[in-house]
Amino acid sequence: NAGVTQTPKFQVLKTGQSMTLQCAQDMNHEYMSWYRQDPGMGLRLIHYSVGAGITDQGEVPNGYNVSRSTTEDFPLRLLSAAPSQTSVYFCASISLQRGYGYTFGSGTRLTVV
Amino acid sequence: RKEVEQDPGPFNVPEGATVAFNCTYSNSASQSFFWYRQDCRKEPKLLMSVYSSGNEDGRFTAQLNRASQYISLLIRDSKLSDSATYLCVVKVLGNTGKLIFGQGTTLQVKP
Numbered sequence: 001n002a003g004v005t006q007t008p009k010f011q012v013l014k015t016g017q018s019m020t021l022q023c024a025q026d027m028n029h030e031y032m033s034w035y036r037q038d039p040g041m042g043l044r045l046i047h048y049s050v051g052a053g054i055t056d057q058g059e060v061p062n063g064y065n066v067s068r069s070t071t072e073d074f075p076l077r078l079l080s081a082a083p084s085q086t087s088v089y090f091c092a093s094i095s096l097q098r099g100y101g102y103t104f105g106s107g108t109r110l111t112v113v
Numbered sequence: 114r115k116e117v118e119q120d121p122g123p124f125n126v127p128e129g130a131t132v133a134f135n136c137t138y139s140n141s142a143s144q145s146f147f148w149y150r151q152d153c154r155k156e157p158k159l160l161m162s163v164y165s166s167g168n169e170d171g172r173f174t175a176q177l178n179r180a181s182q183y184i185s186l187l188i189r190d191s192k193l194s195d196s197a198t199y200l201c202v203v204k205v206l207g208n209t210g211k212l213i214f215g216q217g218t219t220l221q222v223k224p
């Protein structure tokens with residue numbers, strides 16, 4: 001089925017470890033983004049991309065890196081995990097031409113201990 | 114001040130009730146408006162767009178007041194299956210696709 005695929009679904013990290021959250025979409029969407037969701041805070045934008053080779057920072061970019069080498073993939077890297085990065089992470093994409101509604105991945109639940 | 118503000122609730126209503134949620138946004142350059150629904154531990158899904166003239170989709174009615182910078186969602190004849198968190202979402206002017214999410218309003222429909 002077409003859509004946004006996120007892996008892994010669950011992850012536990014130790015403080016200081018690094019990891020990459022994977023996101024892939026097969027809808028040829030130009031725009032991809034990463035959000036984190038914390039209780040009482042809603043969804044906050046971490047990084048986004050409007051096309052291959054183009055990325056920009058969102059509201060809460062510190063501690064995260066992204067790259068966009070292809071239209072399909074938009075990985076999120078945690079450089080040195082901290083307990084404050086314990087959250088649910090969602091990847092989302094949208095066609096900038098059609099511009100109707102994000103498609104979200106099913107989320108990654110990350111715990112940093 | 115948050116860019117998009119919602120009353121987190123929860124709103125507890127009986128089946129069949131009518132319930133309304135409001136949302137305010139601070140950026141007057143906001144261009145497009147949406148309501149998303151999020152079930153517990155799931156990803157958000159688009160419920161409906163909000164148009165200036167107001168729009169309806171079955172039991173759901175969305176309204177936009179640009180002058181007062183608020184958006185509303187009315188749910189009539191509430192069903193148990195309507196229990197979820199409803200997210201107010203705003204897109205500012207420009208075509209970057211970036212959306213700003215409210216923290217959500219939780220609805221619990223009781224039998």
